[in-house]
Amino acid sequence: MNNIMSNLTSTVMSSLTRAMQQGWQHLTPERQASQPPAAQSLQLQLTVKRGAFTLELNHSLSLRGVTALFGRSGCGKTTLLRAIAGLDRHADAQIRCNDVVWQQGNHFMPVHQRRIGMVFQHSSLLPHLSALQNLLYGFKRRVKHSAIQLEPAQVISLLELQSLLPLQPEQLSGGQRQRIALGRALLSQPELLLLDEPLASLDQQSRNEILPFLQRIANQTGIPMLLVSHQLDDVVKLADQLVLMQDGRIISQGPLPQQLMQPQLAAIGAMSLLHAKSHGSSNHLLKLSIGQQQLQLPAPQQCDNANYSPTSYRLRIQARDVALSLTPLTDSSVSNQLQVSISGFNNAPHPAETLVQLTLEGQPLQALLTKQSAERLGLQAGQQVYAQIKAVALD
Amino acid sequence: MMPELFAALSPQDWQAIRLTLKLCLYTTAILLLLATPLAWWLALRQSKLRTAIQAIVALPLVLPPTVLGFYLLLLLGPHGAVGSTLERLGVSHLAFSFSGILIGSVIYSLPFAVQPLLESFRRMGPGPLEVAATLGAGKLDQLFSVVLPLCRGGFIVAATLTFAHTLGEFGVILMLGGSIPGETQVLSVLIYDHTEAMNYAQAHQLSLGLLISAFVVLFIVYGLNRRFEREAVL
Numbered sequence: 001m002n003n004i005m006s007n008l009t010s011t012v013m014s015s016l017t018r019a020m021q022q023g024w025q026h027l028t029p030e031r032q033a034s035q036p037p038a039a040q041s042l043q044l045q046l047t048v049k050r051g052a053f054t055l056e057l058n059h060s061l062s063l064r065g066v067t068a069l070f071g072r073s074g075c076g077k078t079t080l081l082r083a084i085a086g087l088d089r090h091a092d093a094q095i096r097c098n099d100v101v102w103q104q105g106n107h108f109m110p111v112h113q114r115r116i117g118m119v120f121q122h123s124s125l126l127p128h129l130s131a132l133q134n135l136l137y138g139f140k141r142r143v144k145h146s147a148i149q150l151e152p153a154q155v156i157s158l159l160e161l162q163s164l165l166p167l168q169p170e171q172l173s174g175g176q177r178q179r180i181a182l183g184r185a186l187l188s189q190p191e192l193l194l195l196d197e198p199l200a201s202l203d204q205q206s207r208n209e210i211l212p213f214l215q216r217i218a219n220q221t222g223i224p225m226l227l228v229s230h231q232l233d234d235v236v237k238l239a240d241q242l243v244l245m246q247d248g249r250i251i252s253q254g255p256l257p258q259q260l261m262q263p264q265l266a267a268i269g270a271m272s273l274l275h276a277k278s279h280g281s282s283n284h285l286l287k288l289s290i291g292q293q294q295l296q297l298p299a300p301q302q303c304d305n306a307n308y309s310p311t312s313y314r315l316r317i318q319a320r321d322v323a324l325s326l327t328p329l330t331d332s333s334v335s336n337q338l339q340v341s342i343s344g345f346n347n348a349p350h351p352a353e354t355l356v357q358l359t360l361e362g363q364p365l366q367a368l369l370t371k372q373s374a375e376r377l378g379l380q381a382g383q384q385v386y387a388q389i390k391a392v393a394l395d
Numbered sequence: 396m397m398p399e400l401f402a403a404l405s406p407q408d409w410q411a412i413r414l415t416l417k418l419c420l421y422t423t424a425i426l427l428l429l430a431t432p433l434a435w436w437l438a439l440r441q442s443k444l445r446t447a448i449q450a451i452v453a454l455p456l457v458l459p460p461t462v463l464g465f466y467l468l469l470l471l472g473p474h475g476a477v478g479s480t481l482e483r484l485g486v487s488h489l490a491f492s493f494s495g496i497l498i499g500s501v502i503y504s505l506p507f508a509v510q511p512l513l514e515s516f517r518r519m520g521p522g523p524l525e526v527a528a529t530l531g532a533g534k535l536d537q538l539f540s541v542v543l544p545l546c547r548g549g550f551i552v553a554a555t556l557t558f559a560h561t562l563g564e565f566g567v568i569l570m571l572g573g574s575i576p577g578e579t580q581v582l583s584v585l586i587y588d589h590t591e592a593m594n595y596a597q598a599h600q601l602s603l604g605l606l607i608s609a610f611v612v613l614f615i616v617y618g619l620n621r622r623f624e625r626e627a628v629l
Contacts, residue, residue, distance in 0.1 A: 085529060086528075087525050087528070087529075110528070110533070111525070111528035111529055112527075112528045112529075112530075112531050112532055112533050112536075116529060117529065117530075118526075118529040120522075120525075120526070122522075124522065124523075124526045126523055126526065126527070126541060126545075127523075127545070128544040128545055137527070137530050137532075137540075138529075138530030138531050141530060141531035141532055141536070142530075142531045184530065185529075185530075188529075188530045188531055
C-alpha cells in the first residue's frame with residue numbers, strides 16, 4: 001500500500017516538474033482532440049414519491065459542456081443527481097448513459113462502476129488522508145481499468161493545487177477543500193462530472209476563488225458537467241445549457257441564452273447572455289465583436305497576463321441595463337450601441353414594466369422598459385431599434 | 396498476609412490464567428467479526444426490525460448473568476435444542492465445555508463490542524462511503540480504505556472493552572461451565588473456589604492481579620477515547 005502511494009507520489013512529482021516546464025501546453029487544443037467525444041446522452045425515467053413531493057421524469061438529456069440543473073430548493077435537483085450517480089436506488093427507474101444501462105428492472109450498476117466524478121455540496125475530503133492522498137484516491141482505483149484522459153500533473157496545474165498537496169484537510173479553507181475535491185473527481189477519469197451545489201457552502205470570497213477554476217475545467221477538459229444550482233448568477237457564469245426544474249418536473253431544457261428568455265427565469269433575474277469574439281485590448285479597453293457589430297469594454301485585469309488571453313467572452317447583461325432608441329444616439333455617454341430587432345414582449349415581474357425580447361446577430365437579448373416608454377416609442381415586433389448597453393459583466 | 400501475595404502461583408492458578416486469556420482472546424476475535432456487520436446494519440439501515448435487534452443486543456447489560464447462563468445451559472445442554480442436535484450428529488453437547496463458555500461469553504459481551512462500533516459508525520455517517528464509491532471504491536475497498544481508518548478508535552475501544560468484560564465474567568460461566576480445570580475454570584471461578592476452600596491468600600493474589608489488570612485496561616480505553624475524540628471527523 002505504502003509502496004504504491006510513494007510510487008504514485010514520485011510519478012506525480014516528476015510529471016509535475018514536466019508540467020511546470022511546459023506551462024499550459026499540457027492542455028492545448030491538440031491534446032483535447034485526442035480525448036473521447038465529449039457529448040453524453042442521459043436517458044432518464046424516474047418516479048420518486050416522498051411524502052407530498054413527487055419527482056417524475058421521462059427525459060433524454062444531451063450533455064455537452066456545462067449543463068445547469070436549475071430550480072428552487074426542494075424541486076428535486078439533488079434527488080435526481082443522486083439517482084444518476086447511483087447513490088440512491090429507486091424502484092422502477094431506468095437510467096442509461098449513452099449505450100450503457102445504469103439501471104433497468106433488476107439491473108443496477110453500483111456507484112463505483114459508473115464512470116462519474118461527483119463533487120458534493122459540503123467538504124467531502126476523507127479526513128484521514130492528506131490533500132495529495134485525497135487527490136489520488138480515485139485515480140489509483142480507476143487507472144487500472146480505463147485509459148487516462150487526465151494526468152495528476154495536469155490537474156494540479158489546472159487547479160493550482162501544488163502548494164496544498166502536503167496539507168491535511170483540516171488545514172485547508174473551504175474553497176481549497178472544494179478545489180481538491182474537484183481535482184479528485186477529475187482524476188477519477190469520469191465521462192461525466194456531477195456537481196451538487198459545489199459553491200453553496202462557501203462564502204462569497206471562496207466562491208469567487210472557485211468559479212474561475214470551474215470555468216477552466218469546462219473549457220479545457222471537455223468533460224461534460226451536470227451542475228446543480230439554485231443560484232442563477234452561478235449558472236449564467238458557467239453553463240452552456242440549462243435544464244429548468246419545477247416541483248419535481250423538468251419544464252424546459254435548451255441552450256442557456258434562449259432559456260434565459262423563459263418567463264420563469266426572468267422572474268428571478270431578467271438577464272441575457274451574449275457570446276462575443278475578442279480582438280485584443282488597447283488602452284485598457286477590450287475590443288469585442290458580435291457578428292458585424294463592435295463593442296468596447298474596460299479590459300479585465302487578467303488580460304495583462306500573456307498566458308491567459310481568451311479568444312471569446314461571455315457577456316452577462318442585466319435586462320435593466322439595456323435601453324432602446326429608435327435612432328442611434330450621438331450625444332450620449334453610452335458608447336456600446338448595437339442594432340437589434342424586436343422579436344416579442346414578455347411580462348415583467350412588476351406590472352408597470354415589460355421585457356422586450358430582442359435579436360442581436362441571431363443571439364437573444366432582453367431589455368426591461370416601462371410599458372409607458374414602450375408605448376411612447378411605439379415598439380412593435382419585427383422593428384429595428386438601437387440597444388444602448390450600460391453595463392456588462394465579462395466571464 | 397502481605398508476603399503471601401508474592402508467593403509463587405500454583406500450577407492450577409497458571410492453568411486458570413492461561414484459560415482466561417484464551418477465552419478473552421477468542422471472545423474478542425469472534426465478537427469483532429460478529430459485531431462489525433451488526434453495528435453497521437444498526438447504524439446505517441432504517442428498518443422496523445432495528446429497535447427489536449437493539450433491545451436484544453442490550454439484554455445482557457440488564458439480565459442477571461445467572462439467567463443468561465441458565466437459558467444457555469438449557470439450550471446447549473444434552474436435552475436442549477442445540478445440544479441434542481449436536482449429540483445426534485455425533486458431537487458432544489456444549490454444556491461444561493470450553494466451546495460452551497465461549498458461546499456464553501460472546502453473547503454476554505455482545506453489547507460491549509456493538510456499542511462503541513455503532514457510535515463510531517454513526518459519527519462517520521454515510522458521507523465518506525458515498526465519496527469513496529463515486530471515486531471507484533467497491534464495498535470491500537471502502538471497508539479497508541475508509542471505515543477501518545476512520546473508525547479505528549471504535550474498533551480499539553470495542554476490542555479492549557470486550558476483553559476486559561470477559562476477564563470479569565463469572566455468573567454465566569459458573570452456570571454453564573461449572574469449574575473444570577483446564578476446560579471451564581477461569582480466574583473468576585477459581586477465585587470463588589479458593590474462597591470457598593478458605594484459601595484466602597491464593598484468592599487474594601488472583602483478585603489483586605485481576606483488579607490491577609482491569610484498571611490498566613480501562614485506563615487505556617479512556618485514554619484512547621480522549622485521543623479519538625480529538626481526532627474529530629471533519
